[in-house]
Amino acid sequence: MISSLSSHWHYVWLVIASSIAGVMNAMAGGGSFLSFPAMLSMGVAPIQANATNTVALWPGQLTSVAALRGDLRRDLLPVVCAASILGGVSGAVVLLKTRQITFLHMVPWLLLVASLLFGISGPVSQWLRRRSAEPHIKRAPAVWGVFLALLPVCFYIGYFGAGAGFLIMSALALFGVEEMNALNSLKVLAACLSNLCAVITFVFSGAVIWHYCLISMIFAGVGGYVGAQYARRMNANVLRMIVVSTGCLMAAYFFWRNG
Template identity: 70%
Template structure:
């Protein structure tokens, strides 16, 4: 008996893309550049593809929060958590009210913006490390200005999200947060919370396609485990270049597709 795999190619692609996304997120980030287009390749509408992809990749963020909880700056949590929750909720609500064709035309620009942000994140990280190694008087930023500045980033994460974490780190650094581990921990907390409230909104509205979400979630988790084993062995600049190239290629594809 000959099995016909042609009708199931989309599941094979989703499994492969989810594995790759999990590996990328564990090693450098940017897994959505692969997993989100894979969701759309299954014939899922753009808004539902983004919602389903967000749910599928979220558990990896949750485990990261658990691992980094000791590095969180407690005094900054009120502003970070509030901006994450309200920003993510607003972004998700706006996404669900966005017309499919409108979001489809936004996709290449969002992917390209995410790739650019990721591309410059190396220089930002080095700048942050330089600031972290220089002794300064530690102070706590004022909460209201910090919330106002972080809210649009929370909105972006809830709406699409690629590269949002690096924006969080940059804003916190500009407000005087200099310890790199603290910046990274707060970045993960904000991304996790923004996506969490977005996920709740997506689930309640019925925007998540669970038959695809579960498959992607399982294999992204497996890819994350594999990627974590090799993360420290890989050259960071090489990984960043791979992620940025992937994002640019996906953006170019959607520009061509929408043209």
């Protein structure tokens, strides 16, 4: 009886966490800080939980690419796609070859680092906006520089992924992409492609727990739709603080649990 009630509450938590994750991703990002721990709470092994969570949240990224396709820099599509595919596949493969206990001990560190990355994304984004508004001598982006800078970021996305968005934008800006809309659209494309490669790898390797994945996917989609309606009304700094606080709390919990 107690075991049955506990199982039901875990399902309720998965639904709630997935819905909130969808809202967070639509407004600011960082939904994995909730949905990934919720997968672990279902008793799913750490690597399968990460794979299942990645598959569940990916459709929301696809809709973002569709919305921003008009801002994409066509000249950079081949290099961004190549780095995303190579990085995403290699990150996913390395994840699947990682021992469960090793990944479990990495989880709090991954959550903490991702939270800190997300926290500094605000100042970096402001710097990128100021930079894009300033007059610049137009120069062609350094293609090989873009590729080499994006590759490790896309590897990280394939392996874990949370908090990587502004790293993509920073890498692109450092090597000559200056317009803010182009930076944002290429960021979404790189993240979506890297995660797509991870999704395909996880699906064909049998690492996805489908009944949990479909529950999370449906409710994350509902949450994403709701979040999109209110995204423009919320203060970005408040949203970022909520996301970072959530990530740090989850990291603290796993540090405690692993200890």
